[in-house]
Amino acid sequence: MKTKNIKLTIAYDGTNFNGWQKTPCLRTIEGELEAALLRLLGTKTVLQAASRTDKQVHAKGQVVNFMLEKELPLHQIERALNAILPKEIRILTAEEKDKTFHPTLDATGKEYHYIICNDSFLLPHRRTYCWHYPYCKLDIKAMQSAAKHFIGKKDFSSFTSKKVKDGCRELSKLEITDEAPFIKIVIVGNKFLYKMVRILAGTLTMIGAHKMKEEALLSLFQKPDRRLAGPTAPAKGLFLMKVFYT
Amino acid sequence: MKTKNIKLTIAYDGTNFNGWQKTPCLRTIEGELEAALLRLLGTKTVLQAASRTDKQVHAKGQVVNFMLEKELPLHQIERALNAILPKEIRILTAEEKDKTFHPTLDATGKEYHYIICNDSFLLPHRRTYCWHYPYCKLDIKAMQSAAKHFIGKKDFSSFTSKKVKDGCRELSKLEITDEAPFIKIVIVGNKFLYKMVRILAGTLTMIGAHKMKEEALLSLFQKPDRRLAGPTAPAKGLFLMKVFYT
Numbered sequence: 001m002k003t004k005n006i007k008l009t010i011a012y013d014g015t016n017f018n019g020w021q022k023t024p025c026l027r028t029i030e031g032e033l034e035a036a037l038l039r040l041l042g043t044k045t046v047l048q049a050a051s052r053t054d055k056q057v058h059a060k061g062q063v064v065n066f067m068l069e070k071e072l073p074l075h076q077i078e079r080a081l082n083a084i085l086p087k088e089i090r091i092l093t094a095e096e097k098d099k100t101f102h103p104t105l106d107a108t109g110k111e112y113h114y115i116i117c118n119d120s121f122l123l124p125h126r127r128t129y130c131w132h133y134p135y136c137k138l139d140i141k142a143m144q145s146a147a148k149h150f151i152g153k154k155d156f157s158s159f160t161s162k163k164v165k166d167g168c169r170e171l172s173k174l175e176i177t178d179e180a181p182f183i184k185i186v187i188v189g190n191k192f193l194y195k196m197v198r199i200l201a202g203t204l205t206m207i208g209a210h211k212m213k214e215e216a217l218l219s220l221f222q223k224p225d226r227r228l229a230g231p232t233a234p235a236k237g238l239f240l241m242k243v244f245y246t
Numbered sequence: 247m248k249t250k251n252i253k254l255t256i257a258y259d260g261t262n263f264n265g266w267q268k269t270p271c272l273r274t275i276e277g278e279l280e281a282a283l284l285r286l287l288g289t290k291t292v293l294q295a296a297s298r299t300d301k302q303v304h305a306k307g308q309v310v311n312f313m314l315e316k317e318l319p320l321h322q323i324e325r326a327l328n329a330i331l332p333k334e335i336r337i338l339t340a341e342e343k344d345k346t347f348h349p350t351l352d353a354t355g356k357e358y359h360y361i362i363c364n365d366s367f368l369l370p371h372r373r374t375y376c377w378h379y380p381y382c383k384l385d386i387k388a389m390q391s392a393a394k395h396f397i398g399k400k401d402f403s404s405f406t407s408k409k410v411k412d413g414c415r416e417l418s419k420l421e422i423t424d425e426a427p428f429i430k431i432v433i434v435g436n437k438f439l440y441k442m443v444r445i446l447a448g449t450l451t452m453i454g455a456h457k458m459k460e461e462a463l464l465s466l467f468q469k470p471d472r473r474l475a476g477p478t479a480p481a482k483g484l485f486l487m488k489v490f491y492t
Contacts, residue, residue: 013370058371087373124259125304125375127333 004068006077007097011060012089015128015236019055020062029053029089033064036084040077041070050103050243051110054195056235058129061092061111061242063103109172109244111188114201115237119181130182131201131237138208140178146207146214147174149221150200157224159200160193161232167193167224176204183208195232203230250314252323253343257306258335261374261482265301266308275299275335279310282330286323287316296349296489297356300441302481304375307338307357307488309349355418355490357434360447361483365427376428377447377483384454386424392453392460393420395467396446403470405446406439407478413439413470422450429454441478449476 010033018026022034030047037045050063068077078094085091115130117123122132150171157167173188185201206212212230220229256279264272268280276293283291296309314323324340331337361376363369368378396417403413419434431447452458458476466475 011370013373060369060371082367087368088370090367090370092367121257121328121336121338122333123306124257124334124336125306127259129371 001069001071003099005097005099005101006066006068006074007095007101007103008064008066008081009092009095010062010064010089011092012058012062013128014053014056014058016088017055019057020049020052029059029062032085032089033081036081037066039084040080041068041072043069048103050107051240053238053240054235056128057238057240058236059240062240063107063243063245065097065101065103103243106245107243108246109188109190110192110240111173111186111242111244112192112197113239113241114185114187114197114233115239116183116185116201116205116233117181118183126182128236129239131205131234133205133209136209138183138205139210140176140183140208142210142214143176143183143204143208146204146217147176149214149217150174154221155224156193156196158220158226158229159196159203161199161226162194164193169193169196174200198233198235198238199226199229199231201233201237205233206230247315247317249345251343251345251347252312252314252320253341253347253349254310254312254327255338255341256308256310256335257338258304258308259374260299260302260304262334263301265303266295266298275305275308278331278335279327282327283312285330286326287314287318289315294349296353297486299484299486300481302374303484303486304482305486308486309353309489309491311343311347311349349489352491353489354492355434355436356438356486357419357432357488357490358438358443359485359487360431360433360443360479361485362429362431362447362451362479363427364429372428374482377451377480379451379455382455384429384451385456386422386429386454388456388460389422389429389450389454392450392463393422395460395463396420400467401470402439402442404466404472404475405442405449407445407472408440410439415439415442420446444479444481444484445472445475445477447479447483451479452476 012029018028020029022028022030045066047066074094078091081091117130117132118138120134153170155167156169171189175186177184258275264274266275268274268276291312293312320340324337327337363376363378364384366380399416401413402415417435421432423430
C-alpha cells in the first residue's frame with residue numbers, strides 16, 4: 001500500500017487552547033488533532049504545521065500535513081475528523097500532495113489579519129477575537145501612512161522578541177482598513193520572525209495613538225532595537241488567514 | 247434623596263449562560279447583573295428586563311431597569327458595572343428615565359436577528375452565534391417570498407410552544423438577506439409569543455429547504471396548529487437587537 005502525503009487546511013478558535021504545539025497536560029490544537037487521528041487511524045501520526053501559532057491566536061487557513069498509511073478516501077478523512085474534533089477546530093479541506101510536500105519549507109508566504117476594536121466598549125461576541133483599544137481614537141490615516149515603511153525586504157530585528165542572526169524578511173502587503181469600530185490590519189510576507197505580526201500591530205497602534213512618530217520607524221530599521229518599537233499586541237486579535245504555496 | 251429610575255441597555259454573549267432569568271445554582275445574565283449591582287450599591291436590587299431571553303440566546307440591545315437609591319453619576323454606574331461584570335456582559339448605556347418607565351410594559355416593539363450558516367462547515371469563530379444548516383443549499387428567494395405572509399396583524403398561535411388565549415401579534419418587518427455563507431433574518435414586531443422568532447426561523451428554513459410550501463403558511467394562520475409549522479430553530483442563532491420605546 002502506498003503512503004500518501006495528506007495536506008489539511010484547518011480553521012480554529014484559539015481562545016481555549018494553549019497554542020498549536022503539543023505540550024504535556026495542556027490543551028493544544030496539535031494535541032487535539034493528533035488524538036483525533038489516533039482515534040481515526042489507530043496509529044500515532046506525526047503532524048507538521050505551516051505555523052506554530054501562539055496561545056489564543058486563531059486560524060482560518062492553517063496548513064498541516066501527515067503521512068497516511070491506510071486506504072481512506074479524502075472526503076472520509078475530512079468528515080471523520082470533523083466528527084471527532086471539538087467544534088473549535090474544523091478541517092476545511094483534505095488534499096493529497098506529492099511525497100515531498102512540506103507545509104513549512106514549501107510555504108512561499110503567509111497572510112495574517114490583526115483586528116483592533118477601537119471603541120469605548122467591546123461587544124461580548126467579539127471579546128476573544130480582537131484587541132480592545134478604548135484609550136483614544138486611533139488615527140487610521142497615520143497608521144496607513146506609516147504602513148508603507150514596512151513594505152519590501154527589510155531587517156525586522158526590532159520587531160521580534162527573540163534574538164536573531166538574520167532579521168531580514170520581506171513584506172509584500174500591509175493594509176489597514178477602517179471597519180468601524182474595528183480596524184483591520186492585513187499583512188502578507190514571505191516569512192515572519194517570532195511575534196513579528198503582533199509587534200507590528202502594536203507599533204502601528206502606537207502610531208495611530210500619536211505615541212510614536214512615523215519617522216521613528218526609519219531608525220528602527222537602520223539600528224534595530226526591540227525596546228524602541230511598540231508593544232506586542234495581544235494574541236487574541238491575530239488570525240492566520242492563508243499560507244501560500246507555488 | 248430622590249430615587250432614580252435607571253434604564254440600562256446591555257449586550258451579552260448568551261453562550262455560557264442559562265438565559266436571562268435568575269435561577270438558583272445556575273449562571274444567568276440577571277443573576278450576574280444583580281450580583282454586580284449588589285457589589286456596587288451594597289443593597290439588593292430588583293431588575294426588570296424587556297425580554298427574558300432563553301438559554302444561549304444573545305443580545306446586542308436588551309433593555310433593563312432598576313431603582314437607584316444612591317447618589318451616583320450615570321457614567322460611573324456604566325463604568326463600575328463593566329469593571330465588575332464578566333466580559334460576556336457589557337453595559338452599553340445607562341440613562342435616567344421617568345419614575346414610571348417600565349422596560350417591558352412601555353416597549354412598543356422589538357427587533358430580533360436570526361443567523362443561519364448555510365455551508366458544509368461552520369467557522370469555529372461563529373459556532374455559538376448561528377444555526378449550522380449544512381444539509382442542503384437553502385432557497386433564499388423562496389424564503390423571501392414566504393416572508394411577506396407574516397407581515398401585519400395575524401394569529402401566530404401556530405408559532406409558539408405554549409398554549410395562548412390570544413395569539414394575535416403584529417410584525418412590521420421580516421427581511422431575509424444573503425450574507426453568504428450566512429443568511430440573516432431580521433424580524434421586527436410589537437410583541438412576540440414564546441419561542442415565536444425561533445419557530446418562524448425554523449419554518450422559513452423548511453421553506454428554503456423545499457420541505458414546506460409557501461401555501462402551507464396560509465392554513466397555519468387560518469387554522470393554527472403548532473405541529474404543522476417548522477421546527478424551533480436553535481437558540482444560539484438568535485440575537486435581541488433592539489427594544490423600541492415611543
